[in-house]
Amino acid sequence: MRNLKLILEYDGTNYHGFQSQATVGLPTIQGELERVLQRWTGEAITVIGASRTDAGVHARGQVVNFHTSWPIPVDKVPLALNSGGLPPDIVIKQAEEVEPAFHAQFWAKNKTYRYTIYNSRIPSAFWHRYSWYVPVLLDSQAMAEAARLLLGTHDFAAFRAAGATSKTTIRTINQVAVAQDGPLLTITINGNGFLYNMVRIIAGTLVEIGKGKLDPEVITQIIASRDRNQAGPTAPPQGLCLLES
Amino acid sequence: MRNLKLILEYDGTNYHGFQSQATVGLPTIQGELERVLQRWTGEAITVIGASRTDAGVHARGQVVNFHTSWPIPVDKVPLALNSGGLPPDIVIKQAEEVEPAFHAQFWAKNKTYRYTIYNSRIPSAFWHRYSWYVPVLLDSQAMAEAARLLLGTHDFAAFRAAGATSKTTIRTINQVAVAQDGPLLTITINGNGFLYNMVRIIAGTLVEIGKGKLDPEVITQIIASRDRNQAGPTAPPQGLCLLES
Numbered sequence A, B: 001m002r003n004l005k006l007i008l009e010y011d012g013t014n015y016h017g018f019q020s021q022a023t024v025g026l027p028t029i030q031g032e033l034e035r036v037l038q039r040w041t042g043e044a045i046t047v048i049g050a051s052r053t054d055a056g057v058h059a060r061g062q063v064v065n066f067h068t069s070w071p072i073p074v075d076k077v078p079l080a081l082n083s084g085g086l087p088p089d090i091v092i093k094q095a096e097e098v099e100p101a102f103h104a105q106f107w108a109k110n111k112t113y114r115y116t117i118y119n120s121r122i123p124s125a126f127w128h129r130y131s132w133y134v135p136v137l138l139d140s141q142a143m144a145e146a147a148r149l150l151l152g153t154h155d156f157a158a159f160r161a162a163g164a165t166s167k168t169t170i171r172t173i174n175q176v177a178v179a180q181d182g183p184l185l186t187i188t189i190n191g192n193g194f195l196y197n198m199v200r201i202i203a204g205t206l207v208e209i210g211k212g213k214l215d216p217e218v219i220t221q222i223i224a225s226r227d228r229n230q231a232g233p234t235a236p237p238q239g240l241c242l243l244e245s
Helices: A029-041 A074-082 A140-148 A198-210 A218-225 B029-041 B074-082 B140-148 B198-210 B218-225
Strands: A002-010 A058-068 A090-098 A111-119 A132-134 A152-155 A170-181 A184-191 A240-244 B002-010 B058-068 B090-098 B111-119 B132-134 B152-155 B170-181 B184-191 B240-244
Touching: A002 A029, A002 A074, A029 A058, A029 A074, A029 A090, A074 A090, A111 A198, A132 A198, A140 A170, A140 A184, A140 A198, A140 A218, A184 A198, A198 A218, A198 A240, B002 B029, B002 B074, B029 B058, B029 B074, B029 B090, B074 B090, B111 B198, B132 B198, B140 B170, B140 B184, B140 B198, B140 B218, B184 B198, B198 B218, B198 B240
Parallel strands: A058 A240, A111 A132, B058 B240, B111 B132
Antiparallel strands: A002 A058, A002 A090, A111 A184, A111 A240, A152 A170, A170 A184, B002 B058, B002 B090, B111 B184, B111 B240, B152 B170, B170 B184
16 A cells, blocks of 8 residues: 655635535535545545644645555646546645655644735725635734744643643744735744644734734733633634645 | 716626626626615616626726716715625725716726636646636747737737627727736736627637747737637636726
8 A cells, every 4th residue: 555645725615624524415625535536546545634624714735645556656646636536626736655654644743824814995806715804904013013922832722712622732833924915914823733723713813903902912911811712703714724734 | 866986896706797697597797786786775776887797707997887866975885885785706996976978888998808827737726716727838938929919900800709799890909918927827918999708819829829839920810811710719718807997
């Protein structure tokens, strides 16, 4: 059996997230990929993803792997899958053969997410699928100042969706940048792992700060509180994109 | 009665073109706009567009006008319509009150269209709605050279969809530019009017030249032939965007 690693790009608008659901009939990225792989290989393949992105969330660099006996040369895999069954909103960008033990989820070290806000009095017909539309002018300087307080290793329990379960809520944020380009405001964040909804809660909190409802320094108190209610609202999914995993 | 002029942006993917169809039930840009205006004004309003863009074609600067007794201050019109009934893929960017005689279609002088090609061995999950995916590497220099031969006043009968009717097939192209930015190749073209499918047939012909199937100089012969069969295929609609009208 070979172990193949793929890098995927997808527009998540029409999918109920990466991971296949117990509920039958809802399209997922994993489901589409497994369906096409089964058609090519005749095998019942299970695809493992580095990140279980939510419904409506996009990816430019989702890493997946799967085991197969498919004898295709690895450089032919993207073309075979892209033009041989995948819908146009899911694209295989790269493929490589990796060691048998490689596991996209467990081996994922650092991940980079980008959250995009469309900040203008007038919305955009082209960005509404890929951003959170915020009509109130945001103070991006204050947001950048606040974002810097997230850097380092902290207990991020306050930035985790209520009801989520994971062994530890301690994570390390290596890099975070708030950038503005016309009406587009992006929060790019790299870390060694993210709690459920963590990036969207960070984005929602930074927007409260950008509106002047909260001071930038409040980030430190929110982290210390370990209380989800101290942080801002969860930003909507369509602004989120997994850049690298 | 006031005469209001709007500038519209839309993602045409989910619409059967700008103009309302005799066939009932197909969503159009005009239909959506008239439906929302009727709700706000109580009047049966007819919206006139500068360009009758086809199904799947986008716009960043479609000009429309309509007559109404609606007493709203004109600067409130975009917000009222954008957040008061229009779907998120249709956005009013600007509104102004104009002289009673203004007619978006008849008064349109110059229009600018952009045709976008995604030229890469690997497609894009994010550009597939907004570009023509061409996997064969194109020679953009040859395309630019050919495009220059379109400049000026010519009889463009060879670049008109078969079966289309218009009094004259003479048009003036003021500006044309072929630009490349990574995998994105754009053809931007400004003229005093365009025949039915003219920009898409120009794009289809330039792609044949970019592939090396035709020489750049052939443009002059194609124009002289006045024969649709001499030009290239009609490029697909999703690559086309009306920038200004």
